[in-house]
Amino acid sequence: MRETGLLHTAADTRSFGARLAVLLRPGDLIVLTGSLGAGKTTLVQGIAAGLGVRGQVRSPTFVIARVHPPAGDGPALVHADAYRLGGVAELDDLDLDTSLAESVTVVEWGEGLAEGLSEDRLQIQLQRSADDDARRVSIMAHGRRWADVPIPATQLS
Numbered sequence: 001m002r003e004t005g006l007l008h009t010a011a012d013t014r015s016f017g018a019r020l021a022v023l024l025r026p027g028d029l030i031v032l033t034g035s036l037g038a039g040k041t042t043l044v045q046g047i048a049a050g051l052g053v054r055g056q057v058r059s060p061t062f063v064i065a066r067v068h069p070p071a072g073d074g075p076a077l078v079h080a081d082a083y084r085l086g087g088v089a090e091l092d093d094l095d096l097d098t099s100l101a102e103s104v105t106v107v108e109w110g111e112g113l114a115e116g117l118s119e120d121r122l123q124i125q126l127q128r129s130a131d132d133d134a135r136r137v138s139i140m141a142h143g144r145r146w147a148d149v150p151i152p153a154t155q156l157s
Contacts, residue, residue, distance in 0.1 A: 007135045013039045013126075016137065017046020023149055024051065024104045026075040029118040031110040034126035039135045040108045043126065044079055051104060053077045059108070067103070078105040120145035 007013045024030075024047070032040045045057045053068035057079060065080040105117070115121065120143030127136045139151055 014046035018050035021050025029121040033111040038126040076103040119143040
């Protein structure tokens with residue numbers, strides 16, 4: 001399944017992330033791709049708000065990974081950034097798979113690295129428009145977990 005839509009502003013991107021969070025549960029993996037400034041961290045901020053986790057979501061580029069504990073009964077959010085990692089071995093060193101079952105894990109710049117963490121995952125690509133600040137978002141759902149979960153394109157725009 002590949003769904004696409006257009007997010008016109010950072011607020012739209014956060015709102016989409018919050019709506020996406022309603023579908024998420026412990027054990028879910030999201031792999032984000034997109035160029036610098038495409039809105040990956042902004043999307044994670046929306047997911048964090050929708051999950052109701054504690055802590056301010058910032059790009060984890062220099063710390064590689066942050067854990068945001070739940071403020072209530074929901075899952076924690078593990079937010080990782082694979083931009084500075086040299087390969088799959090360095091991603092394995094983060095031991096993301098140890099917290100995967102009880103958390104929602106989002107890996108920025110994870111394409112080609114994080115797919116091995118779970119067969120069941122969402123791959124989300126954000127692409128900036130050349131003409132304005134809009135972002136095109138594309139979602140590819142992998143695995144049985146997402147087989148019956150509708151992610152309608154109407155939620156994106």
